[in-house]
Amino acid sequence: MTSFEALLATRTRHMEASAIREILKVATSPGVVSLAGGLPAEESFPLELMEQLTGSVLSKYGAKALQYDASEGFGPLREALVGHLAARGVYTETGGIVVFSGSQGVLDAIGKILISPGDLIAVEAPTYLGALQAFNPYEPEYVQVETDEDGLVPDALEAVLSAQRVKLVYLVPTFQNPTGRTMPLERRQAVANILRTHGALLVEDDPYSDLRYSGQRLPPIKALAPENVAYVSTLSKTFAPGLRIGFCVAPAVIQHWMVIARQGVDLHTSTFGQALAAEYIGGGYLERQIPRIVELYRPRQQAMLEALARHLPEDFRWTHPEGGMFVWVRGPQGLDAERLYAKTVAKGVAFVPGKFFFVRQEDGLSTLRMNFTAADPETIDRAVGVIGSVIAEELAAAR
Amino acid sequence: MTSFEALLATRTRHMEASAIREILKVATSPGVVSLAGGLPAEESFPLELMEQLTGSVLSKYGAKALQYDASEGFGPLREALVGHLAARGVYTETGGIVVFSGSQGVLDAIGKILISPGDLIAVEAPTYLGALQAFNPYEPEYVQVETDEDGLVPDALEAVLSAQRVKLVYLVPTFQNPTGRTMPLERRQAVANILRTHGALLVEDDPYSDLRYSGQRLPPIKALAPENVAYVSTLSKTFAPGLRIGFCVAPAVIQHWMVIARQGVDLHTSTFGQALAAEYIGGGYLERQIPRIVELYRPRQQAMLEALARHLPEDFRWTHPEGGMFVWVRGPQGLDAERLYAKTVAKGVAFVPGKFFFVRQEDGLSTLRMNFTAADPETIDRAVGVIGSVIAEELAAAR
Numbered sequence: 001m002t003s004f005e006a007l008l009a010t011r012t013r014h015m016e017a018s019a020i021r022e023i024l025k026v027a028t029s030p031g032v033v034s035l036a037g038g039l040p041a042e043e044s045f046p047l048e049l050m051e052q053l054t055g056s057v058l059s060k061y062g063a064k065a066l067q068y069d070a071s072e073g074f075g076p077l078r079e080a081l082v083g084h085l086a087a088r089g090v091y092t093e094t095g096g097i098v099v100f101s102g103s104q105g106v107l108d109a110i111g112k113i114l115i116s117p118g119d120l121i122a123v124e125a126p127t128y129l130g131a132l133q134a135f136n137p138y139e140p141e142y143v144q145v146e147t148d149e150d151g152l153v154p155d156a157l158e159a160v161l162s163a164q165r166v167k168l169v170y171l172v173p174t175f176q177n178p179t180g181r182t183m184p185l186e187r188r189q190a191v192a193n194i195l196r197t198h199g200a201l202l203v204e205d206d207p208y209s210d211l212r213y214s215g216q217r218l219p220p221i222k223a224l225a226p227e228n229v230a231y232v233s234t235l236s237k238t239f240a241p242g243l244r245i246g247f248c249v250a251p252a253v254i255q256h257w258m259v260i261a262r263q264g265v266d267l268h269t270s271t272f273g274q275a276l277a278a279e280y281i282g283g284g285y286l287e288r289q290i291p292r293i294v295e296l297y298r299p300r301q302q303a304m305l306e307a308l309a310r311h312l313p314e315d316f317r318w319t320h321p322e323g324g325m326f327v328w329v330r331g332p333q334g335l336d337a338e339r340l341y342a343k344t345v346a347k348g349v350a351f352v353p354g355k356f357f358f359v360r361q362e363d364g365l366s367t368l369r370m371n372f373t374a375a376d377p378e379t380i381d382r383a384v385g386v387i388g389s390v391i392a393e394e395l396a397a398a399r
Numbered sequence: 400m401t402s403f404e405a406l407l408a409t410r411t412r413h414m415e416a417s418a419i420r421e422i423l424k425v426a427t428s429p430g431v432v433s434l435a436g437g438l439p440a441e442e443s444f445p446l447e448l449m450e451q452l453t454g455s456v457l458s459k460y461g462a463k464a465l466q467y468d469a470s471e472g473f474g475p476l477r478e479a480l481v482g483h484l485a486a487r488g489v490y491t492e493t494g495g496i497v498v499f500s501g502s503q504g505v506l507d508a509i510g511k512i513l514i515s516p517g518d519l520i521a522v523e524a525p526t527y528l529g530a531l532q533a534f535n536p537y538e539p540e541y542v543q544v545e546t547d548e549d550g551l552v553p554d555a556l557e558a559v560l561s562a563q564r565v566k567l568v569y570l571v572p573t574f575q576n577p578t579g580r581t582m583p584l585e586r587r588q589a590v591a592n593i594l595r596t597h598g599a600l601l602v603e604d605d606p607y608s609d610l611r612y613s614g615q616r617l618p619p620i621k622a623l624a625p626e627n628v629a630y631v632s633t634l635s636k637t638f639a640p641g642l643r644i645g646f647c648v649a650p651a652v653i654q655h656w657m658v659i660a661r662q663g664v665d666l667h668t669s670t671f672g673q674a675l676a677a678e679y680i681g682g683g684y685l686e687r688q689i690p691r692i693v694e695l696y697r698p699r700q701q702a703m704l705e706a707l708a709r710h711l712p713e714d715f716r717w718t719h720p721e722g723g724m725f726v727w728v729r730g731p732q733g734l735d736a737e738r739l740y741a742k743t744v745a746k747g748v749a750f751v752p753g754k755f756f757f758v759r760q761e762d763g764l765s766t767l768r769m770n771f772t773a774a775d776p777e778t779i780d781r782a783v784g785v786i787g788s789v790i791a792e793e794l795a796a797a798r
Contacts, residue, residue: 004600004652007566009515009537017659021470042462050465054453063441066449066639071420101500101643101665108664112536116408133663137511138408167406201403240465242670244500253403260416264532265507266500270669271641 011117014136019356020129023341027350033383036350038177038325039374041300044293045240049285050276056283057275065275071263073099073247074274080281081247088209089223090231092249098259101269103207103234103246106258107134108265110168110203110230110248113257115140119167122160124152126357126364128177128205131170140167142359149319151176151183154190161198168201173221175208175324178357178369182322185218192224201254205232210290212323213298222249230254237325238290239280243273301327303377304370304384311381311388313395318370327370328354331391335366340390349386410516413535418755419528422740426749432782435749437576437724438773440699443692444639448684449675455682456674464674470662472498472646473673479680480646487608488622489630491648497658500668502606502633502645505657506533507664509567509602509629509647512656514539518566521559523551525756525763527576527604530569539566541758548718550575550582553589560597567600572620574607574723577756577768581721584617591623600653604631609689611722612697621648629653636724637689638679642672700726702776703769703783710780710787712794717769726769727753730790734765739789748785 020036027034046053057065072078078094085092100106107130115121115138123131125144132142143164146156152171160166171191173183183191195202204221222231230250239245250258262268280286304327308318315332331337337353344351354367372380419435426433445452456464471477477493484491499505506529514520514537522530524543531541542563545555551570559565570590572582582590594601603620621630629649638644649657661667679685703726707717714731730736736752743750753766771779 004650007513007600007653008656009511009513009518011515012512012656012659015512015656015659015663018662021662039467042466045462045465047457047462047465050457051454055450058446058449063444063446064641066444066446066641067441068438068635068640101669104664104666112408113411113414114406114408116410119408130663130666137660137663201406236467240671241467242465244665244667244669251403254406257407257411257414260411260414261536263417263420264414264529264536265503265664266643267503267529268643270500270643270672272639272675273669273672276671 034350035370036352053279056279069271076278077274080278089219100246101244106232106248109258109261111135111138112261122166122169151181170203172205179328180319180321180326195225195228202229207234208324215322245277300372303380304372307381307384311385325373329368331366343390349383433749434769435751452678455678468670475677476673479677488618499645500643505631505647508657508660510534510537511660521565521568550580569602571604578727579718579720594624594627601628606633607723614721644676699771702779703771706780706783710784724772728767730765742789748782
């Protein structure tokens with residue numbers, strides 16, 4: 001039998017199965033409490049609306065909702081997104097919005113048209129693993145830019161852009177996956193200035209801003225430096241991730257080429273799914289759903305923070321995000337979070353060892369990403385309790 | 400203002416806007432009869448079933464139909480496809496099927512994991528343009544393999560594989576887009592032997608086999624050389640193209656890497672769309688719909704063939720496919736089909752100049768791809784009449 005291993009393209013050297021997928025396979029086993037996934041809660045989906053939305057789509061569009069459609073996106077959805085984006089500080093018209101198959105689709109198109117092998121991409125440490133998976137097949141190199149509890153440190157970005165030729169900057173400035181961190185306004189303004197000074201391009205990935213439990217909405221960096229930012233967002237956390245609806249507002253040249261790229265990838269995003277999204281947004285349902293989602297998640301985040309305080313030793317630290325889906329935990333120097341994971345999952349509790357979110361994994365050996373959206377408060381407390389007891393056992397064994 | 404043109408990746412040199420998209424933009428203008436698109440007829444969609452299918456999905460799966468799902472595909476759809484594929488000569492089990500976002504999604508994944516820059520891909524002349532658009536970003540070279548009225552000439556493939564190092568072969572063996580040609584059984588067997596002898600990989604793209612108006616179903620080459628073929632098909636022509644549902648049955652190593660690749664591209668295909676497809680196939684509706692589609696298209700193809708005989712001069716030739724969506728016309732030496740297009744579209748009739756389907760466009764200057772699915776018989780005759788009259792005018796002007 002022929003082994004086709006020898007046919008693999010050279011770029012596959014930079015591609016690997018997602019370590020997180022492997023964790024998630026275990027995490028979704030029966031009997032395992034998963035604080036590992038990035039799943040929105042099923043209770044957050046507008047399930048009871050679906051029959052009505054489908055009926056609207058079929059009566060408004062009929063067979064057109066089943067037909068091939070434009071690569072730029074379904075017209076009524078692009079129109080509905082104009083107001084959606086304006087409310088969030090991104091001002092554009094219908095023609096400035098392109099719909100993709102999830103944020104992932106946006107990131108793949110960006111990588112395909114901008115990253116030549118060897119190009120340098122500036123990222124936070126840690127950063128969203130899915131972005132690395134989108135970019136890696138295009139064979140970039142990465143430079144990690146210093147972050148702290150307020151996210152990216154602007155001076156560090158300035159230093160990187162001055163010292164090295166960087167193709168693009170990739171940031172998740174609000175309720176970042178995995179840390180939950182948010183860049184305050186002054187830092188966003190500083191980054192906007194840096195981008196303009198260097199003529200640099202920022203890919204601003206903004207999936208979670210609507211999941212805000214306290215504090216005030218902040219302008220995206222796109223609002224502060226519109227011509228230097230490709231702004232990326234999604235309906236995965238405020239409508240339904242299974243529909244795969246993402247979108248991008250980017251400078252014209254970049255948009256032009258992204259559309260060419262995506263033609264070769266999937267022709268266009270599901271017409272039917274886009275039509276459902278157009279009805280959901282256009283009918284005002286999204287804006288009504290967001291407070292419900294916030295009310296669902298706020299107590300879960302609260303439970304997570306209380307559980308961490310209750311069950312983890314003194315020398316553990318964690319973020320206190322104002323929104324999003326994750327809390328980021330850092331243990332003391334020497335903690336091996338992956339070893340800890342192996343022990344907790346044997347006791348039925350999963351989280352994601354944070355090292356997988358670092359371009360340089362050794363920078364994150366003692367970190368953990370904890371999701372709170374997919375479990376109720378009691379379960380969260382119990383699960384964090386298990387993690388705490390395993391840690392205590394390890395400490396006792398070490399003495 | 401920064402121009403980001405300078406940031407474009409080197410691979411974009413090999414990417415271009417689809418010439419056919421530009422034609423289609425014109426072709427879909429009001430008042431233009433389009434024989435240009437590759438659109439299935441809207442009347443072929445099971446529109447009246449959609450409310451019921453949606454209801455089934457929501458009641459069977461509820462929120463799961465809206466949630467993130469496995470990269471390999473939605474379980475019930477993979478299961479339903481086992482029987483669907485077996486009826487078509489492709490024998491595999493659930494785990495051997497991966498669902499993608501259209502055939503396009505399959506072709507992009509294949510290109511990403513197999514094509515290193517400079518690799519040689521063997522294709523028919525002409526071939527499906529969408530495949531070239533999927534592969535081009537990965538920077539292959541192409542070798543055109545000789546074809547005739549029965550499709551690929553096996554001896555010519557043998558010669559190519561013996562003389563050159565070819566990474567993969569790409570064929571559309573049944574009712575090919577754009578020519579409508581079909582490889583007979585003996586040629587399929589010959590190609591199967593050639594693949595085995597050379598340890599070569601064939602990507603067999605099979606979107607149209609169910610659209611058969613006469614003659615007998617043929618086994619796919621996948622049935623004859625299963626270990627040397629990545630078999631690709633879709634529900635775009637027998638359910639709904641707007642749902643973006645394609646699938647692949649490939650050797651294990653290739654499937655493994657395709658799944659890794661697609662994670663970075665779109666995570667997974669729309670859960671909701673896949674669930675609809677599972678209901679459509681599992682409920683027996685697809686098999687009931689196919690004869691209706693055939694009855695809709697057969698008279699349209701007949702009308703096209705009769706119109707060509709009625710309106711085109713003696714020195715034009717065309718294919719007589721037993722199925723599919725297209726008829727391929729070749730004019731006399733010296734005909735410039737693109738110039739002809741400019742004149743016919745000015746009179747409200749569009750087709751696709753066939754050169755765009757050739758890797759070496761100069762091989763197809765006198766060819767035309769004519770679609771018959773998207774117009775009724777009277778319209779087809781009228782439109783072909785316009786083309787014929789423009790040709791006659793050109794001939795008269797030339798004297």
